[in-house]
Amino acid sequence: MTTVRENLKVTPKYREISHLLRRAGFGATPGEMDRYIEMDYSEVVDELLNAPGTSTMPDDVIFRMFPEYHASLGVDACANWAYRMVSTDSPLEEKITLFWHGIFATGNDKLNNPLVLLNQIDTFRRNGMGRFDDILLDLSRDPAMLIWLDNQTNHKDSINENYGREILELFSMGVGNYTEDDIKECARAFTGWSVKNAEYMALMGQKDSIWPYSRISWHYEYRQNDHDDTEKTFLGEKGKFDGEDIIEIICRQESTARFISRHLYNFFVEDEVQVPSWQDVPPKNPKAIGILTDAYFEHGHDLKKVLKELFESDFFKESEYIKVKGPAEMVINVLRLSGGFEEPTLSMIQAVEEAGYMGQLLFYPPSVEGWHTGQEWITSGSVLDRVNFSSARLTDLSSPGIRDILNRIGNRCGTNAKPEYVIQNFLELMGIIEISDATFDLLMEVCDAKDSTVDTTAVSFDVTASNILRVIGASKEFHLV
Amino acid sequence: MKTKYLKTIGIKTNQPVGRGFLFPYDVTFDSSGMIYALNRGRISQGLGTRIQIFDYDEEWYGEFGEGRVTGPLNFLIPVATAFNSKDELFVTDEGSGEVKVFNQKGLPLYQVGGGSGPWSCDLKGPSGIAFDSNDNLYITERSASRLTKIDGDGNVIFRVGEPGDGELQFNMPWGVVTDGKGYVYVADWRNDRIQKLDPDGNFVTSFGQSGNSEGQFNRPSSVAVDSQGNMYVTDWGNERVQVLNSEGRFLHVVEGQATLSKWAEQWLEVNQDEYSARRSSNLSILDLPAHLQTPYQVGSQTEHLFWGPVSAKIDAFDRLFITEHSRARIQVFDISGNSD
Numbered sequence: 001m002t003t004v005r006e007n008l009k010v011t012p013k014y015r016e017i018s019h020l021l022r023r024a025g026f027g028a029t030p031g032e033m034d035r036y037i038e039m040d041y042s043e044v045v046d047e048l049l050n051a052p053g054t055s056t057m058p059d060d061v062i063f064r065m066f067p068e069y070h071a072s073l074g075v076d077a078c079a080n081w082a083y084r085m086v087s088t089d090s091p092l093e094e095k096i097t098l099f100w101h102g103i104f105a106t107g108n109d110k111l112n113n114p115l116v117l118l119n120q121i122d123t124f125r126r127n128g129m130g131r132f133d134d135i136l137l138d139l140s141r142d143p144a145m146l147i148w149l150d151n152q153t154n155h156k157d158s159i160n161e162n163y164g165r166e167i168l169e170l171f172s173m174g175v176g177n178y179t180e181d182d183i184k185e186c187a188r189a190f191t192g193w194s195v196k197n198a199e200y201m202a203l204m205g206q207k208d209s210i211w212p213y214s215r216i217s218w219h220y221e222y223r224q225n226d227h228d229d230t231e232k233t234f235l236g237e238k239g240k241f242d243g244e245d246i247i248e249i250i251c252r253q254e255s256t257a258r259f260i261s262r263h264l265y266n267f268f269v270e271d272e273v274q275v276p277s278w279q280d281v282p283p284k285n286p287k288a289i290g291i292l293t294d295a296y297f298e299h300g301h302d303l304k305k306v307l308k309e310l311f312e313s314d315f316f317k318e319s320e321y322i323k324v325k326g327p328a329e330m331v332i333n334v335l336r337l338s339g340g341f342e343e344p345t346l347s348m349i350q351a352v353e354e355a356g357y358m359g360q361l362l363f364y365p366p367s368v369e370g371w372h373t374g375q376e377w378i379t380s381g382s383v384l385d386r387v388n389f390s391s392a393r394l395t396d397l398s399s400p401g402i403r404d405i406l407n408r409i410g411n412r413c414g415t416n417a418k419p420e421y422v423i424q425n426f427l428e429l430m431g432i433i434e435i436s437d438a439t440f441d442l443l444m445e446v447c448d449a450k451d452s453t454v455d456t457t458a459v460s461f462d463v464t465a466s467n468i469l470r471v472i473g474a475s476k477e478f479h480l481v
Numbered sequence: 482m483k484t485k486y487l488k489t490i491g492i493k494t495n496q497p498v499g500r501g502f503l504f505p506y507d508v509t510f511d512s513s514g515m516i517y518a519l520n521r522g523r524i525s526q527g528l529g530t531r532i533q534i535f536d537y538d539e540e541w542y543g544e545f546g547e548g549r550v551t552g553p554l555n556f557l558i559p560v561a562t563a564f565n566s567k568d569e570l571f572v573t574d575e576g577s578g579e580v581k582v583f584n585q586k587g588l589p590l591y592q593v594g595g596g597s598g599p600w601s602c603d604l605k606g607p608s609g610i611a612f613d614s615n616d617n618l619y620i621t622e623r624s625a626s627r628l629t630k631i632d633g634d635g636n637v638i639f640r641v642g643e644p645g646d647g648e649l650q651f652n653m654p655w656g657v658v659t660d661g662k663g664y665v666y667v668a669d670w671r672n673d674r675i676q677k678l679d680p681d682g683n684f685v686t687s688f689g690q691s692g693n694s695e696g697q698f699n700r701p702s703s704v705a706v707d708s709q710g711n712m713y714v715t716d717w718g719n720e721r722v723q724v725l726n727s728e729g730r731f732l733h734v735v736e737g738q739a740t741l742s743k744w745a746e747q748w749l750e751v752n753q754d755e756y757s758a759r760r761s762s763n764l765s766i767l768d769l770p771a772h773l774q775t776p777y778q779v780g781s782q783t784e785h786l787f788w789g790p791v792s793a794k795i796d797a798f799d800r801l802f803i804t805e806h807s808r809a810r811i812q813v814f815d816i817s818g819n820s821d
Contacts, residue, residue, distance in 0.1 A: 060700050060718055064653075064670070065558070067504040068523045070777075070789055071807035076525065115781055119773070126772075196766060196782075200758035209755060210493045212745035213808045214788075217781035219769055349525045 015433055016041050019320050020311060022481045023268050024048050025091025027333040027431045029401060030408055045311045049129065049304050053090035057083045057341060065344040071214055077114030078352045078362040081121055085332045086341050086348075096128040096307075097121055098328060099267050102373070104139055104171060105365035106148045112208040113201075115217040116144040117363050129304040132260060132296070133251045136172060140243050143195045143218035147205060149368070152198035156191045156228035163190055166368055168250070176279045177255035178235060185232040189246045192227030195220060251301050254293070261292035261306070268310060269319045271374030288315040321434060321480045324377050327358035330386060330479065337430065338393045339401030357385045378479075390473030395466045405429045406456075406465055413456040419447035422454050426468050432477050439475045446471055483818045484713075484724060484735050487800065490516075490539055491810035492744040494529070500541040500744060502809040503529035507703075507792040508802050509562040509570070511585050515542070516796075517570060519562050521806065522548050524576070530556050532572070532587065537800075537813075539743040545587025551577065553589035561656065561703075561792070563610045565618070565633070573607040575623055580607050593620070599635030609657035609668065609703065613680070619665055621654040628654065628667055630682065641682040646672050648684040656703025656715070656792065666704045666712065673698040675714060675729075688712070688729035693719050693776070696731040705793035705801065711819050713801055715790040720776035722790055722803055724819065732819075737787035737803070739812050780807070787812070 017036050021028040025048070028036060036044050062083055063070040069080045085094040101124065108114055123138050139145055146152060146163070154160040164187030168178050195201055195218045204215070232241045235249055250256055262283055266272040269288065273281045283289045291313065292306055299305035310316055325333065331351050335341065341348070355361065359382050360371055396402060408429055413422050423443045427435060435443075446467040447454060455461060472478055494501025504521040511517065515534055522530030527549020534542040546554050557576025564570055569590060570583045580593035594604040606624030613619070616633040627642030628651070642651045652671035659665050663680040673691040675698075678684060689698045699718030706712055710727030713735075722735040741749070749756040764784040773782070780788030789807030796802065799817040 060671075061653075064655075064700075064702075066525065067506070067521060067789060067791075067806040068525065071504070071781075073523065076523075079525075119778075123772075197762035197764065200755070200762040203755060203758050207755070209752075210495060211748050211752070211755070212492045212741065213739065213784055213810055214493045216764065216784055217778065219766075219773055219782060346525050 010428055010433060013037070013041065015320070016317055017044055018431055018433060019317065020044060020048070021091070022333075022431060023316075023319075023323075024311060025095055026085060026329060026336050027481075029336055029339070030405060030429045042312065045308060048090070048092040048311075049308055051090045051093075053084075053088050053093040053125070055084055055087045055089070057087040057344065062344045072114040072118055074108060074114055074363070075349060075352055075356075075361070077108075077118050079348045080118060081362065082332065082335075082348055082352050083341065083344070084125075085328075086335045092307075093125055093128070097124040098326075099263075100124040100128050100135070101362065102267070102365075102370045103263055104145065105368055105370035106142075106144045106363075107365050107368075108363045110205065111144055111147055112205045113144075113215050113218065114363060115215060116147075119217065120144045129307060130302070131251075132256070132301045132303055133247055135303070136167070136247045136251065137244060139171065140167065140190065140193060140247065141220040143201075143220055146193060146195050146220070147198070147202055147218070151190060152194045152202055154187055154191050154193070155226050156188070159184065159187045159191060159228075161187045163187065163193075170275070170369060172250045172259060173253060173255045174259040174278055175276075177253070177259075182234055185234045185241075186246055188228045188230075188232055189234070189241045190243045192223040192225075193220070193243055194223050194226070257293040257296040257301075258289060260303075261289045261296060264292060264303075264306065264310060265289060266373070268307075269316055269323075271323050274372045274374075274376070275369065285315055288313070291315075321477065323481045324374055325479050325481045326371075326373060326377055327355040327360035327382070327386075328362055329481065330358070331355045331389065333431075334390050334393045334473075337401050337405075338396065338399040339404070340399045351389075354385065354389045358382045358389070386479060387474045390478065391470045394469040394473040397462055397466060402469070406462070409465070410457045410461075413454070415455045415457055416453045417456055418452070419444055419454055422456060423447060423468065426465075426472060430469075430472055430478070432472065432475075435475065435477045439471070439477060443468060443471055484722075484733065484801065485815040485818060486738045487813045487815050489739045489742045489745075489810050489812050490535075490537075491518075491742055492748055493809035497529055497547070498531075498544065500533065500535070502533075504806045505791075505804050505809060505811065506559065506806055507561045508794050508804055508811060509564055510794070510796045511564050511568050511570075512566075514797065515585070516802075517562060517564075518804070518811070519559055519572065521559060524548060524558055530559065532562070532570070532583075534587075543587075545583070546572075553581070554587075556581070560608045561610045563612055563618075565612050565616050567616075571610055571618070573610050573620065575606045575608055578604050578607065580604065580610065580620065593618070593631065593635070600631075601635070602629065602631065602637045604629070608655050611657045611659050611665075613659040613663050613665075614661070615663075617680075619657050619659065621651075621657045621667060623653050623655070626651040626654060628657065628665070628678070628682070639682045641678070648687070649676070649678075649682075651676070656701075658704055658706055660706040660710060661708060666706060668701045668704050668714070670700050670702060670717075673700065675701060675704050675712065686729070688725060689714075695734075696723070696725065696729070698723070699776070702790075703792045705795045707795055707799065707816055707819060709819065711816075713793045713795070713816070715793045715803065717789070717791060718776065720780040720787050720790065722787065722793060735787075735803070735814065737785060737790070737805075737812055739785045739808070739810060742810060784808075 068076045149163040151163040295306045295309045506521040507519045530548025531546045533544045560573045582590045593600045608623040609621040618631040626644040629640045630638040655670040656668035665678040674689040676687045702717040712725045724732040792804040794802045801814040
């Protein structure tokens with residue numbers, strides 16, 4: 001590997017903060033790095049964990065331009081969220097929302113009601129770093145999830161096990177840590193947890209009905225007369241449990257702490273095998289999972305504190321460039337770098353669709369299991385889509401973000417710069433600290449320094465810059481995080 | 482004083498042709514009382530963008546125009562409509578920067594903005610549009626935060642406004658209307674107020690401030706003025722219509738009370754499974770969880786209330802038409818009681 005040289009400002013601190021912002025956010029723009037580098041690493045962690053999210057793209061401006069976002073049609077609703085991810089100054093808030101969307105995967109292909117999915121996303125945004133008990137309780141009352149897993153048909157005299165099974169298998173404990181009887185008892189406890197007008201709403205969803213006056217959003221309704229309040233035996237405990245009791249029991253299980261810790265590790269630190277294999281394949285870093293599990297109990301299931309320990313751990317800091325960027329992560333990274341979203345534009349929907357072509361259309365997970373991640377993001381087809389998308393966006397030199405990068409290159413490198421120095425600056429500003437020799441050699445080639453130096457302030461440099469950016473966007477390193 | 486509900490017109494559609502609405506943004510009336518509804522459509526796909534023609538009894542007569550591409554019959558981001566005294570229909574288009582002009586049958590006549598000669602003035606995001614009794618044309622320009630007045634021959638009379646929140650400053654202005662005396666009312670959208678100007682473009686006064694209390698606004702998108710000078714403001718972000726008297730004093734709120742339109746009834750009659758489930762449901766929801774008690778969420782869950790009230794227009798019969806883009810319908814009210 002060729003490492004960016006120390007004559008640039010890539011200090012160990014710079015590397016750590018840059019890494020943190022790639023993982024806890026969507027990568028930092030040069031302007032953001034200017035601000036963050038003035039802070040201590042732990043201050044950056046604290047800000048990411050605690051800063052309330054604000055966005056330069058308010059909903060009213062989006063809705064005025066796109067009423068379809070207001071009433072939320074399919075992919076338009078994803079674009080609404082994408083604006084948040086692109087324009088937020090609290091990127092971890094959106095990143096944790098993306099994390100939960102991948103785990104509590106809920107699909108519009110069944111619901112046909114993006115409004116309720118946007119509300120679910122908002123719940124993750126609001127409470128995604130809270131106590132896991134509260135997150136599970138919110139999820140269990142989330143109308144999108146209730147209809148997604150058919151809990152409106154989970155009656156006290158005729159249970160539907162769907163939600164009871166998935167909350168244990170996919171949302172908290174993982175296969176192998178409970179019995180089939182536990183599933184049934186769990187389902188009984190969640191009888192009566194439904195949605196207002198559930199029968200009509202489910203029918204409209206099933207028929208994808210927009211009539212007569214557009215979709216109607218949903219909210220949680222507890223149906224006391226449909227709740228089984230008799231005694232249950234769950235994970236060895238007996239009582240007249242309802243859903244809240246069940247969640248309380250789930251959240252104090254060792255298996256739950258390990259399961260959530262492994263999810264956090266998989267998303268923020270290192271790609272693990274796919275979730276269905278977790279019962280057979282041990283974690284890549286059992287020590288790290290142990291640290292996170294301990295933190296879960298030590299901090300009363302408070303995920304914000306678990307995340308703080310994660311981001312400040314050595315295993316996190318030493319995990320640069322070993323994860324594959326997910327499609328949504330990649331698209332948002334590129335859009336934040338290129339900028340140009342001061343006003344709503346049609347291109348946001350196209351960008352969301354591009355992430356879909358790369359394998360991750362938000363709001364449309366392939367199943368309740370969510371997306372398979374890591375190296376499974378990479379296929380011969382998705383690589384082409386990734387390269388085409390990033391090249392197109394990064395070589396649009398009229399984009400304000402790209403223009404800013406070029407201006408910085410001009411200021412740093414001037415009229416008589418060695419090509420190696422120019423390339424190193426590009427890499428640093430794009431958030432890439434290490435690249436392979438092969439990529440570096442190719443960049444030297446496209447740098448086209450006939451006279452051994454480059455005038456980065458010349459108008460003609462735009463062509464060279466465009467070629468450099470195209471190669472960076474296509475490089476393996478750009479698609480790792 | 483009262484604003485009395487009369488009926489609801491419309492139904493949602495996802496079809497590119499035929500009756501029904503997809504994000505309707507405005508209505509206007511020709512001299513015979515025929516209603517012209519502007520369907521913004523789904524502009525990201527150019528789906529459903531068109532003008533539809535029908536009457537008060539919901540008899541549907543036809544449509545013209547389409548979205549996305551450019552051409553004399555095409556719109557990119559259409560916003561508002563108005564007829565002049567010659568029954569020429571003017572349609573603003575924020576996307577193309579033009580105002581296209583049609584006859585009553587939808588044949589393109591000419592356009593405002595671009596080119597040279599009369600009607601060629603440069604427009605930056607034309608949004609709201611209105612005529613005064615002398616056929617002078619007022620256009621709000623969203624991207625320039627200004628108001629332009631053009632005479633009946635296409636010559637610019639004046640342009641006022643700049644970005645800001647002071648007098649004669651605007652922040653993304655939207656709807657505009659004139660009253661019987663020639664005063665001009667601009668929905669100063671992102672300043673949460675209505676500015677009143679005289680016919681020469683001088684500031685007279687402004688009404689409202691940010692908020693959700695009486696007389697306060699959250700992104701007012703349009704205003705209509707009746708013969709008594711009462712104002713009907715679509716308080717878009719608060720999902721309501723506020724009625725103010727001519728001095729700007731708050732009179733009352735209209736929240737919407739939609740019923741099934743003729744088109745909706747006809748659709749449900751042939752979809753009895755949904756009609757049956759609907760009858761056994763309660764769509765008048767007033768007990769939402771705390772985190773959903775915002776105007777937007779209430780509108781999205783309570784079907785009879787306004788959701789996306791974007792345009793207020795008054796016809797020749799003292800009827801107020803409130804267009805709701807997100808419910809794809811028009812609620813009509815009798816305001817003759819407000820003129821007593």
